[in-house]
Amino acid sequence: ALATPALAQSLPEVRWRCQSAFPRVFDILYGTLERISARVAQLTDGKFRIQTFPAGEVVGALQIVDALQQGSLECGHTASYYYIGKDTAFAPFTAYPFGLNTRQLTSWFRLGGGNDLANEHFADYNIVARTAGDTGAxxxxxxxxxxxxxxxxxxxxxxxxxxxxxxxxxxxxxxxxxxxxxxxxxxxxxxxxxxxxxxxxxxxxxxxxxxxxxxxxxxxxEPGARLHFMMNQRAWAALPDSYKAAIDVACAEADTEMVARYDAANPPALRRLIAxxxxxxxxxxxxxxxxxxxxxxxxxxxxxxxPKLRKIMESYLRFRTEQFQWFRVAENSFDNFAFSAAQTVR
Amino acid sequence: ALATPALAQSLPEVRWRCQSAFPRVFDILYGTLERISARVAQLTDGKFRIQTFPAGEVVGALQIVDALQQGSLECGHTASYYYIGKDTAFAPFTAYPFGLNTRQLTSWFRLGGGNDLANEHFADYNIVARTAGDTGAxxxxxxxxxxxxxxxxxxxxxxxxxxxxxxxxxxxxxxxxxxxxxxxxxxxxxxxxxxxxxxxxxxxxxxxxxxxxxxxxxxxxEPGARLHFMMNQRAWAALPDSYKAAIDVACAEADTEMVARYDAANPPALRRLIAxxxxxxxxxxxxxxxxxxxxxxxxxxxxxxxPKLRKIMESYLRFRTEQFQWFRVAENSFDNFAFSAAQTVR
Known part of the structure; x- marks a missing residue:
């Protein structure tokens, strides 16, 4: 008989439940979780399935961190700053007044130490998280x-x-x-x-x-508001590496896709609101x-x-100083001219 | 004996070669291709391996489209606009003067029809492509x-x-x-x-x-310059769906990661240049x-x-009008105040 590939035997069927902090009516917010789930299933040939629920269907919209901490839910899609009642250190991982804009925030998370600081903080709640989508300013x-x-x-x-x-x-x-x-x-x-x-x-x-x-x-x-895909630590640790990678990339894609959807949807929505x-x-x-x-x-x-918030904000504000200085040079000088040129250049 | 899962049997070992348009010295540009390759391998448990080469190691830096068209290479990582000598329609998929900035370009590709227009054009060269990284302005x-x-x-x-x-x-x-x-x-x-x-x-x-x-x-x-991960159509068509998904997400991640790397690296580099x-x-x-x-x-x-360029630019310019109007409202009004506030608010 043919040998069964060791690889295939080692990849388990996994079923998770994931609740969003948002109801279905906010289609880009809730849809981001649905797209993450679909991507993970596709990447794992259907072996890792994440069932999605709108706010309130499993736990209250603002009880996702509690459910993850207790292990009654494997994952949730939420804004970290909904939990500042527990600890103000939850705030800057979503948005901070006069803080980093969407693109700068991505750079802080990935290159400036933000993801490490976030996961160091979330670990106190038995949570591992990935950034997963942003609204833009x-x-x-x-x-x-x-x-x-x-x-x-x-x-x-x-x-x-x-x-x-x-x-x-x-x-x-x-x-x-x-x-x-x-x-x-x-x-x-x-x-x-x-x-x-x-x-x-x-x-x-x-x-x-x-x-x-x-x-x-x-x-x-809120110069950007980042969502997180949060997971119970034990559920995360039990995943095979390729499933972990599937979550990593599906969330990275969400960071790209969600704000792209807002950018496409907001202009006509603003016109209708003005009308x-x-x-x-x-x-x-x-x-x-x-x-x-x-x-x-x-x-x-x-x-x-x-002190926990202080440590996070020291990193965040140091990064902000660099970003604000640099963005004035190429990005902002371009935007300032180009965005209005069609109206002002004759 | 245990039945061999049908799934595992159907997932083939695939080896591709991919050349970058850039030499190793430009580490973020070349490194983006290396990260795409590593991600794809990780997502497929090592079954789909893409060997990466710097510019010139397989074909000339500017001969990637030709090699893909002829099928002598499975994939390449390049700027589309290097090929405007063949057809000016290659230009707007990378950058266009006074055009969409990085974030707006992502929205055009994903929600505004840009990806479809790009692939419609690339199909004339036997190429399927995904956006894969941006430099920022x-x-x-x-x-x-x-x-x-x-x-x-x-x-x-x-x-x-x-x-x-x-x-x-x-x-x-x-x-x-x-x-x-x-x-x-x-x-x-x-x-x-x-x-x-x-x-x-x-x-x-x-x-x-x-x-x-x-x-x-x-x-x-160049208010942003987008790279593409280009593939020979036949090589792409032969991939199992989960491998196609692995490329899709690895490239989406590159769109997030590459500009984040530039944003983190540029501020200290500018300081050193000024020094x-x-x-x-x-x-x-x-x-x-x-x-x-x-x-x-x-x-x-x-x-x-x-006429091919006209069709693309009509979509691009229509999207630009919407984006430029909307970005002035929330994004640019925030940026303009915040980026200089530390120096101007007393």
Whole structure:
């Protein structure tokens, strides 16, 4: 008889369950997990199958880290910064105010030590993770009234979570945390004055334009927002090397593909939003400057309070200094001229 | 006896040879091919091996398309635009003056029809290809003298190939094609006045700073330069689906990884170049505007001359209009403030 190849015998059938932090309606966010799953199956000839679930179908949308830590789920697709209630060190792996943009963040993760720092941190929760998709720079959200000066931020009830909420507190606003389902009616009735979400493609689905038409740019607290494909450490360790490689590349592909999808979808979505009444506005420079200073203060405080965050941010901010200096030279000087040339060059 | 799994029997041992268009000294360029090869081997448990060769070891650096067309090589890693001598339609798949930047180009390839147009074109050469790495926005090159006005471009002997060469011809310069080995001595002796190459990391190795110290930004004719992993059609068609998937993802990973490497390597390289005497300069706006207009003329001519190019550029330019408008909103407004805030906000 023919010898059975040792290789084939050693590649096991593996079934994992993976929950997204997002519902199906946010098709690029949820779809990224579906594409990762399809790629892994394809690469392993169907032997490694990851069943995907939208938020809430296995555990709560914000309970993925807990489920992975306990081992009740093999993997999840989520933003790390949803877990800053456990530890502020979860924040910079997703987005940080005035931080690295999408491309720079990729470089920090891959070449600047970011992936090692992330996995060192996640290991405390029995988690191994890979970056897996990004939204690109987000928008600054929907406001019932135009914001022309810092004074108008005083007392403004703004639905904005996490560290950006702390930043806006320093600017005099009142970050308000309400459940997603309550945002629309709260804006409509004026219980809140503003909400920030993602960008045109997802914001169109949320439909805030009908109740808060001033649409601000940029979301300076999310110059990119990276998702992670998080796995229970024991489940990861049990995988054959080629299955680990399949996850590595499927997630790398997600980093390329997800932002490409947002970049293609956002321009027509923004046009439709403007046709529906959205008033596009840019933050006045004095607000941006005050926000930059507030962020420096919040960051200094957070780094002092949390040595784990300090270690991560020292790497992140060092890398940021290099990136910001270099990007001004070739990338930004090109973008600044070219993006407006069709309107300005005669 | 145990039944031999049908699956394992069907996965063949495959050996391919792949030549890069670049020598080893350009480590990020050549290393991208090495990483693709390593990934494919890892994903296929070593059954699909791609042996890599630097430029010239199998065929000439600029003969990859010919070798693939004839089937004397299974795959190559190159810039498509090296082959505009055959057909100008090869140009926009790598870079186009005042065109899409790296991230926008990825979106065009994946969501805007670019990959289909590229493969439709490459099929005429028996080639199937995947995008596989990008340099990011390039620098404008090294000049013996400072360029402060359009008049100084008249008669300037500039080593710049392809469509950008045509653009500079319209600006009065004299594009000069000399072999790579002759560039340094020609600059030193003043036989040429300027040379364009890539960006700080690669330019440092070429060492032009010693003979032409004015270093211009941006390389507006290469707002990103995409490489392709090109394969002979018959070799590709013979692959099992999981091997095809392995190439797809390894190339997608290269799109993420290569520019991340450039982004990490360029800032310290630029610092070293400046320490070595480089004088960083930005193109004066009148030159950028004249170049924009010259590019519109060159592009209109090329599109009129070549229906294949016209079809590609119509897709590309339509996508560019959308991208440039949208990127001004969130991405560029963030970048413009944040990149300089550490120096300007007090």
């Amino acid at each position: 987000q928008m600054g959200g929907w406001f019932r009234n135009e914001i022309t000066s810092l004074e108008q931020l005083r007392g403004l009830k703004f639905r904005i979570p996490g560290i950006p909420g702390q930043l806006f507190t320093r600017l005099g606003a009142v970050p308000t945390l309400i459940a997603p389902a309550d945002i629309y009616p709260s804006l409509e009735r004026g219980v809140i004055d503003a909400v920030e979400f993602v960008g045109p493609h997802d914001d169109e689905r949320a439909n805030y334009v009908r109740v808060a038409r001033f649409y601000y740019a940029p979301g300076f607290w 529906a009444g959205a008033q596009l506005r840019f933050w006045p420079r004095p607000i941006m400057e005050a926000a930059w200073r507030a962020n420096e203060e919040v960051t200094a405080d957070l780094m002092q309070q949390n | 390039q620098m404008g090159g090294w000049f013996r003298n400072e360029i402060t006005s359009l008049e100084q471009l008249r008669g300037l002997k500039f080593r710049i190939p392809g469509i950008p060469g045509q653009l500079f011809t319209r600006l009065g310069a004299v594009p000069t094609l000399i072999a790579p080995a002759d560039i340094y001595p020609s600059l030193e002796r003043g036989v040429i006045d300027a040379v364009e190459f890539v960006g700080p990391h690669d330019d440092e190795r070429a060492n032009y700073v010693r003979v032409a110290r004015f270093y211009y930004a941006p390389g507006f004719w 070595a005497g480089a004088q960083l300069r930005f193109w004066p706006r009148p030159i950028m505007e004249a170049a924009w207009r010259a590019n519109e003329e060159v592009t209109a001519d090329l599109m009129q001359q070549n």
